[in-house]
Amino acid sequence: MTRVTLLAGGVGGAKMAEGLAALPGVDLTVIGNVADDDEFHGLWVSPDIDTLSYSLAGLIDRRQGWGVADEGHRALEVLARLGQDCWMSLGDRDFGLHIWRTMRRMRGDRPSVIAADAARALGVGPRIVLPTDDRVxxxxxxxxxxxxxxxxxxxxxxxxxxxxxxxxGIEAARPTPEALAAIAEAEAIVIAPSNPLVSIAPILAVPGIAEGLRQARVPRIAVSPFIAGKVVKGPADRMMAALGLRADAVGVAERYAGLADVLVIDDLDSAHSAAIAARGLHPECRPILMRDQGDKQRLAAEVLEIARMLAAREEVA
Amino acid sequence: MTRVTLLAGGVGGAKMAEGLAALPGVDLTVIGNVADDDEFHGLWVSPDIDTLSYSLAGLIDRRQGWGVADEGHRALEVLARLGQDCWMSLGDRDFGLHIWRTMRRMRGDRPSVIAADAARALGVGPRIVLPTDDRVxxxxxxxxxxxxxxxxxxxxxxxxxxxxxxxxGIEAARPTPEALAAIAEAEAIVIAPSNPLVSIAPILAVPGIAEGLRQARVPRIAVSPFIAGKVVKGPADRMMAALGLRADAVGVAERYAGLADVLVIDDLDSAHSAAIAARGLHPECRPILMRDQGDKQRLAAEVLEIARMLAAREEVA
Structure with missing residues (x-):
């Protein structure tokens, strides 16, 4: 078994997690993103972590990529009737989880333990770990x-x-022991093709996490969220451009310099290879679009193969 | 307009409220029962008050007499999967209200105000008033x-x-100003055919409420929950018997002595008339079974007619 630790947020992160989880010989731990957590109607909602759990449990609504399949919206209808602002689409099954999470938080349970228990109860195989139990x-x-x-x-x-x-809240945030251990004990570390700014950065920003990655003496492989210069989903490209960053695979390489050894980019972005290498990451070109479970597993297998190559090279050296 | 104040709990109480609410010329305030409120999954649930609101808003599940029509149970399914004990059937629409109520309680809003706001938002015409904002x-x-x-x-x-x-919690409970005003300003007070021990007694036990009824100089009419010696629904008869009380209309009269002038009993219980009169209540025999909206309005009209008779008699005397 290879102990793989994945940093993941958003739908791209969940897909990468599904691919790795399906590979034989992989013992997967996923460090998720809690910085898009928020309170709705007095309940604590954890969209990225839930997307991970729902995806890995096979409960996800495949059509939209988030939320649970066979979902209803009766609770939200009533909340709207009671005058609540209901732009955040929360389904009835989803509410079941939010009610339970909030109840356990009120009791003083650690958010990490709650997330791990939820994942287990929903039937998730891999460990889901929070970077911090503090509010970020x-x-x-x-x-x-x-x-x-x-x-x-x-x-x-x-x-x-x-x-x-x-x-x-990032200054006061403390890393969870589970997240630090997942990095320290990993045999390979993967950064998912998630939004570098709002999915991965909030994980890396928790004191101790980026340091752990920097010090790790195992293969560290990031997967670019860009394909042919655009992201598959979400606003990462527009965000990076708006903040004056390069909005392409090279911009991703700049974000992960010192934290990853390899950046897996799409074949369509191979023209960026030299620029990526110049940022200190070794580029590997692959087809990285994940449309279905086959794609996810294929990409995960490629990532793992690259990790094995890197590890073998280390041993030789 | 006649200002009528109804003390009501359970399904019998909600039916009586529906009957009175449908009468022209009635300005109805219902004082509900909060003593069967409880916490489930960290949410505050108020079954009697919700049955009142759902009934008066026309949202009630008519088949079962409680809960909302067109209900789903997806949230509860997830809570069960997460290991929660789910014997309390809570529907998804119902959860919407419980989530909202809990959020407002957490913010420090008075339970009375929350109940009144919920009723208004759901489309309830009559005022719904809590006997106390304290936990009983x-x-x-x-x-x-x-x-x-x-x-x-x-x-x-x-x-x-x-x-x-x-x-x-009854010793420390303070009455709400709304409940005291509803009794002090009523032109007629009605005690619904609810369970005297667990629906009406918890209202009367709040300091100030029974005193208000005793001092009221307006017609006070109780309706018996018994028909032919048995209750229509619920455990009132078994409860009364188990506690050594008379489990019939006479037992009800004993409970309401000094608090009501008239006890409306079913024609089938007319044999109890003398015994009821001996307890200081004037018995009035009517058909009191409420199977449908017609029955509810008919009984409400009878109760109002008795109140008008009593008021006229007072004026003559």
Whole structure:
């Protein structure tokens, strides 16, 4: 068994997790993103972690990529009737999990333990680990002022131009022992093709996590979220451009310099190979689009193969 | 307009409220029962008040007499999967209300205001008033120990023999100004055909409420929950018998002596008339079974007619 630790957020992160989870010989731990967590109707909602759990449990709504299949919206209908602002689509099954999570948080249970218990109860095989049990939240400054991530992402549908990103609570955040152990004990570390700014950065920003990656003496492989210069889903490209970063695979390489050895990019982005190498990451070109379970497993197998190659090279050296 | 104040709990109470609400010329305030409130999955559930609101809003599931029509149970399915004990059937629409109520309680809003706002938002015409904003809970001693009311009523399906009833928190409970005003300003007071021990007693036990009824100089009319010596629904007859009370309309008269002027009993219980009169209540025999909306309105009209008769008699005297 190869102990693989994946840093993952969003739908791209969940897909990469599904691919790795399906490979024989992989003992997978996923460090998820909690910085898009938010409170709705008094309940604590953890969209990225739930997308991971629902995906790995096979409960995900495959059509939309998030939420649970066979979902209803009766609770939300009543909340709307009671005057609540209901732009965040929360299904009835989803509410079951949010109710339970909030109840356990109120009791003082650690968010990490709650997430792990939920994953187990829903039938998730891999471990799901939180980077921190503290409250860390992405805030987005637009011309209309500061928004929470969900306000920007869901309510405003990513329409406003982004001026600044901030991670509220990051200075005081302490890493979980589970996250530090997952990095220290990994035989390979993978950074999923997630949004580098709002999915991966909030994990890396928790004190101790990026340091753990820097010190790791195992293959560290990042997968680019770009294909032919555009992201498959979400606002990563627009966000990077708006913040003055290169909005392409080279920009991703700049983010992960010192944290990853290899950047897996799409064959269609192979022209960036030299620029990526110049940022200190070894580029590997593969078809990286994940349309179905076959694609996910194929990409995961490629990533693992690259990790094995790297490990063998280390041993030779 | 006649200002009518109804003390009501359970399904019988909700039916009486529906009947009175449908009468022209009635300005109805219902004082509900909060002593079967309980916490489930960290949410505050108020079954009697919700049955009132759902009934008066026309949202009630007519088949079962409680809960909302067109209900789903997806949230509860997930809670069960997460290991929660789910004997209390809570629907998805129902959860919407419980989530909202809990959120507002957490914010420090008065339970009375929350109940009134919920009723208004759901489309309830009459005012719904809580007897107290404090936590008062019926506890039931059985051979298996003390149970909450919902544990006894729902989980144990009223099977265990009752040894004792207790109202936790009643000593410290303060009446709401709304409940005291509803009694002081009523032109007629009606006690619904609810369970005298677990629906009406917890209202009357709040300091100030029974006193208000005793001092009221307006017609006070109670409706018996018994028909032909048995209750239509629920465990009132078995409860009364188990606690050594007379389990019939006479037992009801004993409970309401000094608090009501008239006890409306079913034609089938007319043999009890003399015994009821001996307890200081004037018996009035009517058909009191409420099978449909027609029955509810007919009984409400009879009750109102009796109130007008009483008021006229007072004026003559």
């Amino acid at each position: 939240q992405t805030r987005v400054r637009t011309d209309a002022g500061w928004l929470s991530f969900q306000e920007y992402f869901v309510r405003e549908k990513c329409a406003p131009e982004i001026r600044e990103l901030r991670l509220d | 809970q019926t506890r039931v001693r059985t051979d298996a120990g003390w149970l909450s009311f919902q544990e006894y009523f729902v989980r144990e399906k009223c099977a265990p023999e009752i040894r004792e009833l207790r109202l936790d």
